[in-house]
Amino acid sequence: MSNDPTALTAASSAALVKSGELDASDLFEAWLGRAELDTFGALSWIAQAGESPEQVDGPLGGVPLAVKDLFCTEGVPSQSGSKILEGYKPPYTASVVEALAKSGAPLLCKTHQDEFAMGSSNENCAFGPVLNPWDKSRVPGGSSGGSAVAVAAGLAPWALGTDTGGSIRQPAALCGIVGLKPTYGSVSRYGMIAFASSLDQAGPLTQDVTDAALLFSQMIARDPRDATSVGHQESIHLPDRRDLTGVRLGVPEELSGDGIEPGVRATFEETLERARELGAEVVPCPLPHAPHALSAYYLIAPAECSSNLARFDGVRYGQRVDPGDGLDAMYSATRAAGFGPEVRRRIMLGTYALSSGYYDAYYGRAQRVRTLIQRDFDEAFANCDAIVTPTSSSVAFPLGSRTADPLSMYLSDFCTVPMSLAGIPAISIPNGMSEGLPTGFQIAGPAFAENSILGIAHALESSIQFDRSGARV
Amino acid sequence: MIAKMLDRSEVIHIARLARLNLDEGEIERTAIELSGILDHVERISELDLEGVEPTAHAVATRGELRPDIQGASLSRDQALAEAPVTDGVGFIVPSPGA
Structure with a gap:
């Protein structure tokens, strides 16, 4: 020891x-x-x-x-x-x-x-x-x-x-x-x-x-x-x-093909080869609605966040900014000063998606897409024990490289979001290096x-x- | 279907609903950013969702409530300890009518 x-x-x-x-x-x-x-x-x-x-x-x-x-x-x-x-x-x-x-x-x-x-x-x-x-x-x-x-x-x-x-x-x-x-x-x-x-x-x-x-x-x-x-x-x-x-491992083309960096793809393929050597059967496993998971996620999560974060109003805990112009002005000033740009963006997006006239078109549709994604997984698990994908499409990226474009940051999550919407467990393990940085291998189950x-x-x-x-x- | 570009008045309306002060620059920036994100997420409108039930929670929860029995709760001092403004009895807020 x-x-x-x-x-x-x-x-x-x-x-x-x-x-x-x-x-x-x-x-x-x-x-x-x-x-x-x-x-x-x-x-x-x-x-x-x-x-x-x-x-x-x-x-x-x-x-x-x-x-x-x-x-x-x-x-x-x-x-x-x-x-x-x-x-x-x-x-x-x-x-x-x-x-x-x-x-x-x-x-x-x-x-x-x-x-x-x-x-x-x-x-x-x-x-x-x-x-x-x-x-x-x-x-x-x-x-x-x-x-x-x-x-x-x-x-x-x-x-x-x-x-x-x-x-x-x-x-x-x-x-x-x-x-x-x-x-x-x-x-x-x-x-x-x-x-x-x-x-x-x-x-x-x-x-x-x-x-x-x-x-x-x-x-x-x-x-x-x-x-x-x-x-x-x-x-x-x-x-x-x-x-x-x-063990039957399913590989969804939707989450392991386009958009994955070559180095990440290489370690993923190596790990699949190891799995075969260990006795696993590796089979294709379609998740046809997975490409829509990010869209559903970026409606559902901001909608829920806009509701949850309503509690930060400068009354019971946390910071308060009071311009001296009444209760409503205190709320708006406190929240504008206390929340960072990404949080403000998601609260705005979620408030919009839940607002009168848009609820059905955005939040309602997203919840229906969530049902389709869940069904994809149910069907997939009828044919395999676990689904495997790269965890992230890239290795660690340079500081500041994605902050200017919120959408490019959101796209970082495309391999992990489908499992979240389905509520199923998934684990990431390190499976090698690319460009001197670790890569991750995701295993999801029912x-x-x-x-x-x-x-x-x-x-x-x-x-x-x-x-x-x-x-x- | 291409998402429409959010206009100024819509951004101001949403900010008002969300109780967020936005300055002029932020109103412009938010309109552009939200329009870009909505343009992407609108891809779900390509899907045929006729007859598909919505999912609110992925795993069926029992929604079981605990027995309605009075238990311990925070003392007044504990509840007020982190308040930005308090008189020791309650939370002090600006007048809603101001």
Whole structure:
């Protein structure tokens, strides 16, 4: 064993704590030292040294956790990357953060994100962009970019993020780590500062697939405080799959052909070849409506955001700007000053899509397209166990290269959005390098098939043997 | 079908509904950006959606409510702790009639 416990995966550390070979307080202090090495703008808050939390004898072994800014944490700034919530300290903690602490993963630090989780590059953060540890001139992806960087750079052993249209999977891919978007409803959203309520879901960002399974196993719950939470149909076990005999992987041409960078395409093909060598059958699997997923998503998500973000009115919490011209003027001035350009854009788009005379043409149509996308997946899963695609069409792109054109930024999400609309689980694992930067491989399964896709991911991960040391500080 | 270009008055109307102050430059910029995005998302109008039911939530949730039993809640001080303006009793807001 290395003398440095922070060189281990979270699951390995947890096992050593449980066997008595590692002291959980020492582990926490060691990770505090790592968190202090952040030169990427990834962390928004770090626990105080010497204040290591009370130890809990749980399955997560005291291995501390990085948590995305948008999770409410009692007494700890929870700003969702926005100026309108700068310094906001909630009076309560999100259910999932509370549950993980009880299972033995105390809060180590919080991580920067795109404002209200709207973005694919982490450049929409009111507190500055997050930089990619593989190349600081490039973005880490978003919106859970700070969480991805914390894990990739070794500032934290594992992290919590949220995924609305790809916000866990895409930054995981761009930073060379593992990210799991669970089935919608399996994790409570109580205490997550909402973006698009029918899509938002919390999930793990981790060093490897085993860590993702371990963290996720303690996240699932039916929560009386979230009426949309359903828990899970089965308990999550640690994956041990090494071969893919008898597994049928479907490849949708719509999400793996046009628009994928050649280098990303090359690692994708290599991984498919590995899958075949491990015994999998790789079959074509059409998702005919997938090309319309982005359009539906960029109506549904802004519509829901325009409704959710109505609560930021300068009355109960957050910033207020009062020009002294009455209540309505205070609302409009507060919101204009507190929200960044991308958030304002999406609120405008969503308000338009929901406004009188346009509801049926935009939001109503988008919800019907969502039905067609869901049917595509149902039909696809009748013929294959999992669907695989590149996670992101490109490797990490240079800072500033897509900020001038919102549509080009939105198009970054085209491989991840269809699964979000269908509410199904999908995991991204690192599967190679292109231009010196990591690429990601996405594996999606039917609702509640997390054990299945974690198993497939584990078998591929064992074969790929991705070297993530290049990002560690 | 090509999305129509949003005009100034529509942008001002939407901004008013959304309670967002936009300055002159932003009104122009928003009209151009939203028109571009709408032009793209309007591609879904190519699809035949006759008879297709809308999906609001992807996974069927039970919509189960918790028992209607009084439980603990925030104290007044906790609820007011993050308010931008308070008199210690309630939230203070500018007059709606001003």
